[in-house]
Structures are given as C-alpha cells and as structure tokens.
Amino acid sequence: MSEIALVSSPFVGLEKAQEGKKYVNDLTTLNLGPTHPATHGIFQNILTMDGETIIDAEQTVGYIHRAFEKIAERRPFYQITTLTDRMNYCSSPINNMGWHMTVEKLLGIEVPKRAQYIRVIMMELARIADHIICNSILAVDTGALTGFLYVMQWREHIYEIYEEMCGARLTTNMGRFGGMERDLSKEAIRKINVLLDDFPAVLLEFEGLVKRNRIFMDRTIDVGAISGERALNYGFTGPNLRAAGIDYDVRAMNPYSSYEDFDFEIPVGTKGDTYDRFLVRGEEMWQSLKIIKQALNNLPEGSYHADAPHYYLPDKKEVYSNMEALIYHFKIVMGEIDAPVGEVYHSVEGGNGELGFYLVSDGGRAPYRLKFRRPCYIYYQAFPEMIKGSTLSDAIVTMSSMNVIAGELDV
Amino acid sequence: MTNEQIAQDLIAQFGEDNIFGIVENYGILNVTTTTDTIVPLMHYLYQHPTFKFQFLTDLGGIHFPDVPSHEFGVIYHLHSLENNVRLIIKLYVSRENIVVPTITGLYACANWMEREAFDFYGIIFSGHPKLERILNAEDMDYHPLRKEYPLEDATRQDKIDALFGR
Numbered sequence: 001m002s003e004i005a006l007v008s009s010p011f012v013g014l015e016k017a018q019e020g021k022k023y024v025n026d027l028t029t030l031n032l033g034p035t036h037p038a039t040h041g042i043f044q045n046i047l048t049m050d051g052e053t054i055i056d057a058e059q060t061v062g063y064i065h066r067a068f069e070k071i072a073e074r075r076p077f078y079q080i081t082t083l084t085d086r087m088n089y090c091s092s093p094i095n096n097m098g099w100h101m102t103v104e105k106l107l108g109i110e111v112p113k114r115a116q117y118i119r120v121i122m123m124e125l126a127r128i129a130d131h132i133i134c135n136s137i138l139a140v141d142t143g144a145l146t147g148f149l150y151v152m153q154w155r156e157h158i159y160e161i162y163e164e165m166c167g168a169r170l171t172t173n174m175g176r177f178g179g180m181e182r183d184l185s186k187e188a189i190r191k192i193n194v195l196l197d198d199f200p201a202v203l204l205e206f207e208g209l210v211k212r213n214r215i216f217m218d219r220t221i222d223v224g225a226i227s228g229e230r231a232l233n234y235g236f237t238g239p240n241l242r243a244a245g246i247d248y249d250v251r252a253m254n255p256y257s258s259y260e261d262f263d264f265e266i267p268v269g270t271k272g273d274t275y276d277r278f279l280v281r282g283e284e285m286w287q288s289l290k291i292i293k294q295a296l297n298n299l300p301e302g303s304y305h306a307d308a309p310h311y312y313l314p315d316k317k318e319v320y321s322n323m324e325a326l327i328y329h330f331k332i333v334m335g336e337i338d339a340p341v342g343e344v345y346h347s348v349e350g351g352n353g354e355l356g357f358y359l360v361s362d363g364g365r366a367p368y369r370l371k372f373r374r375p376c377y378i379y380y381q382a383f384p385e386m387i388k389g390s391t392l393s394d395a396i397v398t399m400s401s402m403n404v405i406a407g408e409l410d411v
Numbered sequence: 412m413t414n415e416q417i418a419q420d421l422i423a424q425f426g427e428d429n430i431f432g433i434v435e436n437y438g439i440l441n442v443t444t445t446t447d448t449i450v451p452l453m454h455y456l457y458q459h460p461t462f463k464f465q466f467l468t469d470l471g472g473i474h475f476p477d478v479p480s481h482e483f484g485v486i487y488h489l490h491s492l493e494n495n496v497r498l499i500i501k502l503y504v505s506r507e508n509i510v511v512p513t514i515t516g517l518y519a520c521a522n523w524m525e526r527e528a529f530d531f532y533g534i535i536f537s538g539h540p541k542l543e544r545i546l547n548a549e550d551m552d553y554h555p556l557r558k559e560y561p562l563e564d565a566t567r568q569d570k571i572d573a574l575f576g577r
Contacts, residue, residue: 062546074562235520253495343436371471381523
C-alpha cells in the first residue's frame with residue numbers, strides 16, 4: 001500500500017486526527033449506532049478510521065436520558081426505588097437495596113440480620129444475572145451462540161426467584177426501607193437451592209465452551225486493554241477495574257448489609273483486557289454462589305424487617321383491623337412523612353462497580369438533591385482510549401465486555 | 412489517619428480562609444473550600460505521601476437559590492483507596508460568576524462529570540477541554556436541575572407545586 005497525501009477534510013474530527021500525521025489510507029468517518037445490532041443498546045460512536053484501524057472515537061450519550069435526578073426531587077423517598085430499577089436493569093435488586101440502605105442510613109434504621117442476609121442473597125443473585133448477560137453476550141459477539149442459550153435459561157430461573165420475592169421480574173422494586181416486604185418463601189428457598197445445585201454444572205459447561213476456545217481467546221486477549229493506573233484515573237470500579245489488577249471491591253472495603261460475615265475472594269486480572277474482564281466476571285459468579293450458599297445456610301432467625309412504623313408499610317391485615325396501622329399506611333403511601341435533615345453518601349458494589357447515592361435532604365418529603373454515581377457513565381469515558389489502534393470488530397467486543405448498560409449510562 | 416488529622420493538615424497547609432465548614436457526616440469528612448484553592452488542594456491531596464486521595468469517586472453540582480452569593484455548589488467525592496478513607500470537598504460560587512476551575516488535568520474521569528454539572532446547572536468549568544451538553548439535547552437553552560426550573564410541566568395548571576407541599 002502506498003502512502004496517500006491527505007487533503008484537508010470538511011470533518012472536524014478528521015482534521016484533528018490528521019494533524020501532522022500520515023496515514024496509509026484516506027481517513028473515513030464511520031457512524032456506529034445509535035441503533036446497531038452489535039452494540040446492545042442505544043449507543044452512538046463516531047469513529048475516525050484509517051482503513052480498518054480506528055484512529056479516534058467519540059461517543060454520544062444521553063439517548064435514553066429520563067431526568068431521574070430531577071424527578072427524584074419531587075417524589076417521596078419510597079417512590080424513588082422504582083427509578084433505581086431502571087438504571088442498571090440487568091441487576092435491579094442491587095440498585096433497590098443500595099437506595100434503601102442510603103435512606104436507612106439517613107433515617108438511622110437498624111435492619112435485622114435476617115433481612116440483611118436475605119438482601120445479600122438477592123444482591124448476589126442479581127450479580128450472577130448481570131454477569132451471565134455480560135459474559136454470554138460477549139461470547140455471542142465473538143460468534144458463539146450456544147453457550148449463551150445454556151446460561152440464559154438460568155437467568156430466567158433467577159428472574160423466577162425475583163418473582164417469588166417481589167412479584168416482578170425485571171424492574172423489581174424489591175425490599176422496603178427497613179428490610180424486605182416479605183420473608184423468603186419455601187418456594188423461593190427451593191428455587192435458590194435448585195440454582196445452587198444445578199447452575200454450577202451449566203456454568204462449567206459454558207466455561208468449557210468459551211474459556212479456552214482458541215477463537216474466543218484470539219478475539220479477546222490483548223483487546224481493549226487498559227492499565228491499572230489509567231483505569232483508576234478514569235474512575236473505573238467493579239469487574240473492569242479488578243481486571244486491570246486493582247482489588248477494589250466495595251463489599252470488602254466498606255462492608256454493608258453484613259458482607260463482613262461471609263467468606264469470599266475477590267478475583268483480579270493482570271492486563272485489563274477483554275479476556276481478563278471475562279475471567280473476572282466468570283470467577284465472580286462462583287464467588288457469588290459461595291456467598292449465597294453461606295447466607296442460606298446461616299440464615300438467622302428473626303424478623304425480616306425493622307420495627308420502623310413511620311417508614312415501613314404495615315401488614316395489610318393490620319391495616320384493615322388496626323387504627324394506627326391504617327394511619328401509617330395512609331401517611332406512607334401519600335408521602336406525608338418527612339425525612340430528617342442530612343447528607344448521606346452510601347455506595348454498594350453494583351454489577352458494574354461502585355454504585356453510589358449522594359442524598360441531600362432538607363427535611364422535606366422528597367430529597368433536596370439526589371446524585372447517582374453510575375459506574376457505567378464514568379468508565380465509558382475511557383472507551384476511545386481503549387479502542388484506539390484496534391479494528392472495528394475489536395471495538396464491538398471491547399464495548400460488550402465493559403458491560404455498558406444504557407439505562408445506567410444515561411439515568 | 413483520622414478525619415481530624417486530615418482537617419488539621421489541610422488547615423495548616425491552606426489556612427482557615429480556604430478550608431472551612433468542616434463537618435463529619437456519617438463518618439465522611441466534609442470540607443468547604445474556595446475556587447482559587449480547589450486545584451492546588453486536589454493536587455496536594457493526590458500527591459500527599461500518606462493521604463493519597465487518588466480516586467475521584469464522583470463530582471456533582473447543587474443549587475441553593477436562597478443562599479446569597481453562594482447559589483451554586485460543586486461537590487467532589489474523593490477516596491483514598493490505600494487508607495480506605497473518603498473525603499467530600501465542597502465549593503460554592505455565586506450566580507453572577509459561575510466559574511470553577513477544571514480538574515480534568517488531574518483526573519481523566521472528571522471530564523464527563525464536569526460536563527454533566529455544566530449540562531444540568533450551567534456551572535462553567537474553566538479550562539475544560541470540551542464543555543458541551545452531554546445528556547440533554549444540544550439546543551436546550553436552560554439548565555434543568557436548577558431549582559427555578561419547574562418540576563412539572565410548566566403549562567399544566569392542575570399540578571401546582573405549592574398545593575402538594577413542595
């Protein structure tokens with residue numbers, strides 16, 4: 001290929017990329033998205049390409065921005081739970097619990113051990129569901145559909161457990177301030193036990209199909225790599241940061257909901273490439289199973305919710321027979337109960353990393369300000385740096401392995 | 412390394428005029444600073460041999476329309492991963508001059524966080540490489556998280572905030 005002299009281009013991005021450089025081919029601008037079957041969500045990337053090689057990329061975000069932070073300023077606290085569902089919709093229980101814990105911190109509610117353990121079980125199930133999607137779709141993006149179908153069945157099973165716990169599947173609205181809305185039912189325990197017994201074999205089968213697969217390894221090793229130092233500077237958290245070799249996990253560093261009671265390991269990678277992210281997520285699923293097993297075996301006796309009548313919806317039977325319960329029910333549902341003045345930051349380990357809630361309350365019925373720290377939004381900034389110099393197909397795989405969820409990205 | 416030590420150290424380094432409003436909220440130290448101090452303060456905390464606040468967890472704007480000359484605020488959440496200590500730094504500016512220096516030179520992740528604060532509150536981060544709207548449409552002419560922007564559709568008469576106690 002001979003070098004072609006470049007003429008000035010009408011595209012701003014191109015001119016910037018071409019400053020003082022010579023490329024093999026004429027640079028082209030490629031518009032990837034906003035709707036593209038390979039990006040799993042509404043993401044637009046304007047890529048500047050030199051033949052097959054990506055020179056520069058610019059992401060456009062905000063396609064499904066729904067102004068959650070503004071809506072939250074007029075909603076009673078309990079109605080905000082439904083907003084958190086719609087952030088990372090692959091693992092909504094984690095978002096719900098994170099929000100509940102933030103408000104409990106503000107209200108000073110002590111949650112009983114049993115409720116904390118049930119929460120841990122639900123959060124770890126959500127983490128498995130989240131990682132199943134990310135890893136299996138990464139495999140699909142590299143051309144392996146079979147494994148995806150195997151594990152997707154088990155995501156369905158996890159959704160059935162959600163259904164058993166809260167009646168919903170995707171946007172769960174699970175739990176209440178002070179605990180859970182209902183105890184673990186016999187059916188839920190049976191289903192969790194089925195998962196613990198049968199899922200490991202399926203996960204092993206999936207890993208057997210993909211993990212040491214030559215094609216998969218060729219497509220992912222050294223693709224979309226980022227160093228630990230850069231990852232920290234870009235605010236990475238969660239599996240993506242751990243794949244780069246930094247063992248920061250909110251569950252271990254700032255334990256919440258009794259995570260300190262459980263014995264689990266935090267897998268870390270070395271290179272921060274797509275393959276490491278895949279391995280870290282894969283191993284985290286095993287660790288989650290371990291945590292669920294421990295929580296279920298050591299499930300403490302007691303109440304599944306705190307005694308906080310001002311904030312916890314009373315039992316329906318009570319509402320129909322007891323005057324006080326009726327009053328509390330009415331006041332809670334109408335959002336008539338004021339929260340104390342205060343500023344709280346609480347974070348949980350979401351499917352993608354540190355999911356933080358910064359809540360400023362002025363003593364009213366709704367937050368004065370609520371800021372969500374969404375891990376996706378923060379680490380997606382690094383995408384151009386990670387794909388520079390690689391090919392378009394590598395960019396797709398990199399994006400897939402970063403697990404960028406549109407709902408969390410845009411709130 | 413306790414919150415008190417950090418506060419003392421910062422006051423000794425930058426003076427009481429630049430580090431004030433020291434409170435502890437649920438175990439996290441909150442300090443308030445000034446626009447002139449924020450960048451040196453961030454660099455100082457980053458390079459400090461023991462503190463090592465090298466992780467920017469989050470950055471967000473806030474609006475207090477009733478506080479004269481301190482209407483807008485920027486809240487920085489720092490985390491020292493080595494010591495596992497969090498720190499919140501606040502900074503207030505007046506409505507007339509909503510300019511805050513950028514910290515994108517230190518933290519790459521501050522780029523979109525600052526753009527978001529600009530988008531929603533109109534806080535101008537001087538020196539930012541590309542201060543444009545990010546989540547909202549480019550042609551919007553208001554900053555929606557400001558308190559004066561109505562919570563409900565402004566054309567509706569049946570949903571007056573005052574009637575609902577907001």
